[in-house]
Amino acid sequence: GQNIDQPTEMTATEGAIVQINCTYQTSGFNGLFWYQQHAGEAPTFLSYNVLDGLEEKGRFSSFLSRSKGYSYLLLKELQMKDSASYLCAVRTWGKLQFGAGTQVVVTP
Amino acid sequence: DGGITQSPKYLFRKEGQNVTLSCEQNLNHDAMYWYRQDPGQGLRLIYYSQIVNDFQKGDIAEGYSVSREKKESFPLTVTSAQKNPTAFYLCASSPQSEKETQYFGPGTRLLVL
DSSP, X not given: OOEEEOOSEEEEETXXXXXXXXXXXXXXXXXXXXXXXXXXXXXXXXXXXXXXXXXXXXXXXXXXXXXXXXXXXXXXXXXXGGOEEEEXXXXXXXXXXXXXXXXXXXXX | OOOEEEEOXXXXXXXTOOEEEEEEEOSOOSEEEXXXXXXXXXXXXXXXXXXXXXXXXXXXOTTEEEOOSBTTBOOEEEOTTOSOOOEEEEEEEEOSOTTOOOEEOOOEEXXXX
């Protein structure tokens, strides 16, 4: 079966950096996605990794190690609007399997 | 504007009633998906369709049914057999390319009276 784990909640102050880890055990791995979801809204795409290494996109970066079944999302220069749930999703056999999400709370 | 629309935003179901959630996309995407999200949980796949007139069960298909008669439309029916239907339902679509993300609609919140 599939198993995707991420922390339930993280708190950080405005301007700081937060790293959200995601570990997975899946068969047929074909890419890992990170999404941001504000309460009551649809998830929006943040990043995609299929090869090992770091992908950088502005204040957000994502890292993947396929041999370790591990990814992280790095949020830099945190802003209040970054308070949201961050979902890790693994693509296997054409479908996405989602983790439960990490609620990030940004404090002033 | 291209995008995915879902209606209604809120839907109420009575005991023993079937209800249908609408999902329409004008992105010309081949694949479409239905997810259910419960509070504090991730998205769970109900059904998906990779081509018109074909669809497959996801992880929690029991009590749900779908159709895919047109490329643009993928309605989800929550039947009376679904005993715990209260949830946030999200529709998504994607191109067939493995590198492409799924694009999500705004969601429908289903509540039981």
